[in-house]
Structure formats: structure tokens, C-alpha cells
Amino acid sequence: MKYLDEFSNPELAANLLDRIRTVTTRRWAIMEVCGGQTHSIIRHGIDQLLPDQIEMIHGPGCPVCVTPLEVIDKALEIAARPGVIFCSFGDMLRVPGSQQDLFHVKSAGGDVRVVYSPLDALNIARENPDRQVVFFGIGFETTAPANAMTVYQAKRLGIENFSLLVSHVLVPPAIAAIMESPTCRVQGFLAAGHVCSVMGTEEYPPLAEKYRVPMVVTGFEPLDILEGIRRTVIQLEAGRHELENAYPRAVMTDGNPAAKAMLRDVFEVTDRAWRGIGVIPQSGWRLSERYRDYDAEQRFAVGDMHTEESSICRSGEVLQGLIKPHECAAFGKECTPRNPLGATMVSSEGACAAYYLYRRLDQPAEVAHA
16 A cells, blocks of 8 residues: 555645646647546546646547457357357456447346456366357457467467457557547657556657657556656657656566567567547557467457447547537537447446446536437
8 A cells, every 4th residue: 555655645646737737838639548547637636636627538549448349249259159268357348339239238148247357258268178269359459469479378388279359459559549539639648657658758759759749657556647748748748748757666668568569479569449439540459370279350350340329428529529419419418437339438448438337427518309
């Protein structure tokens, strides 16, 4: 608890807020990329404590939220097949597909299991050689090394009844896509500390220079976030656009070399669809040719599935930072954590779920009467 208390100290937080107010002279819009940061900002009311001139825009940094609907439907199709054991982290079981979710598949007799590591799924495959075991591998650069290691181990050990349904996405191309959108209002970024702990910071200075936006690598505790905002505002006020590392206790410039080497071996870069956003070129990973036999999408021939999002769910606009969750007419009505229309209401890191959980339920009048 020592470090949690240190980075949540209210006196230090008040001091940082005073320093932010002192340096802020203009209106600024800052995007936190990571869903964990979004959750912390809403939980602690950081956005409400900041000066009125500073707006926090919630970005597409929740891995569950950006997993495309068609990938969810592929997971449902595979999980429902006889002879399959489908393994996933628990937060994916309630994510709605076109018609149902993994809980419905499980209740209908599908063998869907919650695991706490992809290696758990590999052990299940070893224990059940007569069945196909699939692990649902989603997320950003943070979760990818463990999934890569599991596929590497499966090949090394000759475990042929294991495969990975891959939906990994990459942060830097998403930042580029956000900045190139004609509706973009973002003037600075809080970069995700856990992603940078794996990949390092080398990809970010070129983005900061190209799009002329400051980027500050930031952690997840209140003081981490406030310090990241303070540094971003200082850069904005001075007209600078550089990368700063405000999370040095976890992030080094070159990241984790061993993890990066494993990723280069097992994965290769590909175009990826992001739920609610669309296809972003070169924004994800798929299994490399050497490991393609472990690709569940190929093994179960589900590569051609296509789907359409709910017509009343505006989670895509939330993920792009175009609206706040309560500006969606369905928020808190047709769409709740018990009956979610989109993944942003399901995931513990989703902006819609955070707004609902911490009672940010007010709708602007123009939306309520739309």
C-alpha cells in the first residue's frame, strides 16, 4: 500500500493542481490514450478538479473496447463448435457480438473457460490432447508479449491442438489516425505508461514532431496523471511539441528488449480494424508466417465474417474522443452495464462504464432532446 498511498497523496495532488492552474492561460484539449488512465481520471474526479480551460478527451486505449465486432463474432462462432475449449480473460465474456456474447455460448453448452494467463490455456491444451483449445488474444502492446510467448512455447513443445485468435492493436498508428481525422481537437497526449514499459518511447518523438503535439508518458495513479497534465500544459503554453517521460520508474527509452525480440519473432505488423473507428493501416499484429499454423482464424476458417455495429450505439465516437459517454442518447437508458450495447460499457476500462459507475449521468439538454 506504501506506493499507492504515496501516489494518491491529497496534499501533493492539491499542490500539483495549483501548479497546473498557475501555468494555464488558454484553453487546451488533452487526450489520455489509455483506458486505465480514463478510469482513474473519472474515479478520482481529476477532470472536475482541473482548471476550466483544460478538457480531458478520452481516447481509444481500452483493449476490450476496440476489439472489432467481427472478431467477437468470430470468437462466438469458434467457441460454439463441438470439440473446442475456448479460453479468455473474464472481461471478454460479456462483450456483445452481433447477437450474443460468450456467456450465452457457455450457457448453451459451449466449453468457455476464464483463465488468468494464456499459459493456462496452453496447459489446458496439454491436458486435453483430443480437443482444440483456443485462447482469445486481444489488447495493446502490453499484453502481446505473454501471448507471443505462449505461441512460441506451443511450437517448441509440439502442442498442435492450441491456437490463438489474435486481435492485437498498436498505439502509435492510432495516435496518427486521431491526428489526421478532420474532426480532431486533440492538442496534446498523455501516452500510456504500460505500453511504453514494453515498447519504449522511440516511436513517439517522430509523432510529436510530425503533428506538433506534446506527448508525455504517464502512469495511472492520481499524481502520475496530474504530473503528466502539468508537463503537457507547460509544453502547450510554450509552443513546444516534445516527448517527455513522466513515468521513469517503469519506462525506459528502449523498453523491454527481450519482450520486443519475442514480439518480432512471433508477430508481424498488419492492418487492423478498431471497433467504432474502422481500419487503421499497419496498426496491429498477426502471427508471422513461422507461427501461422497456430492462427485460430485460419484454423477454423472464420476469416470472411463481416458485421455491422448497433445503429444507436455511439461508442465509436466516444473512442475517438468526439463525444463524452453521457452525450449518447442511449447512455444509462438502453445501454447500461447489465445490458450493454457496446464494449465501452462492458470493460472495466471503458469510458462509458466509468461514467456510469461514478455517476456521471447528466445529459446535455441538446442531446437529451435530440
